[in-house]
Amino acid sequence: MLSKYFIIGVFLAGASLLAQSEPQPTPTIEARNKAIATRVFEEIFNQGRFEVANEIYSPDFQNHGLHQDFDLKTDQDAVHAEKHAFPDLRMQVERLIAEGDFVTALWTFRGTHTAGGYAGLPATGTPIELRGITIWRIVDGKIRDEWSTWNELRAYAQVVNHVQGKLWIALGVFLVLIVAAERLLWAGCKWLVRLFRRKPSQA
Numbered sequence: 001m002l003s004k005y006f007i008i009g010v011f012l013a014g015a016s017l018l019a020q021s022e023p024q025p026t027p028t029i030e031a032r033n034k035a036i037a038t039r040v041f042e043e044i045f046n047q048g049r050f051e052v053a054n055e056i057y058s059p060d061f062q063n064h065g066l067h068q069d070f071d072l073k074t075d076q077d078a079v080h081a082e083k084h085a086f087p088d089l090r091m092q093v094e095r096l097i098a099e100g101d102f103v104t105a106l107w108t109f110r111g112t113h114t115a116g117g118y119a120g121l122p123a124t125g126t127p128i129e130l131r132g133i134t135i136w137r138i139v140d141g142k143i144r145d146e147w148s149t150w151n152e153l154r155a156y157a158q159v160v161n162h163v164q165g166k167l168w169i170a171l172g173v174f175l176v177l178i179v180a181a182e183r184l185l186w187a188g189c190k191w192l193v194r195l196f197r198r199k200p201s202q203a
Helices: 002-021 029-046 050-056 072-085 152-198
Strands: 057-064 090-099 102-113 126-139 142-150
Touching: 029 050, 029 072, 029 090, 029 102, 029 126, 029 142, 050 057, 050 072, 057 072, 072 102, 126 152
Parallel strands: 057 142
Antiparallel strands: 090 102, 102 126, 126 142
């Protein structure tokens, strides 16, 4: 009986060692590239660890806009400005698809505009939510190219909708000032006319 349990134990131990010695599957290029893309959202945007860009972006990176391309410094300056304007910024990845060197991310941007310095706007306190798509080309573990698009007008519409009460008040104050200035100007003109009429003519 003892020898039976001994044989079973040796068999199980050997099977365990054999399983551990089997080579682990190497991650595919798509899996590695998706991991790099995830770091952009989680570490740079959400955590504000801007130094990570030096690890995962190529020095000759280009962000391809509709009419103009931007280098890495310009791109990361914009990221800094977004994080400053939206300190609670969260980028949530809805879909992540990879094929060869390309990774496509469908993401949702959520944050509160509590600081100025973004797009020339002062802080408005507006909660912003918008969706966009980014395509990256990743070569040898470095992001070389980017194409992004999102509905920027929706963001401005949310700002206007949030501050429209203040805008109406400001417009009302502006109109009152215009009317008051017009009345003062009219009164001043009438006073000058009366003044010149009363001035005695010289012989």
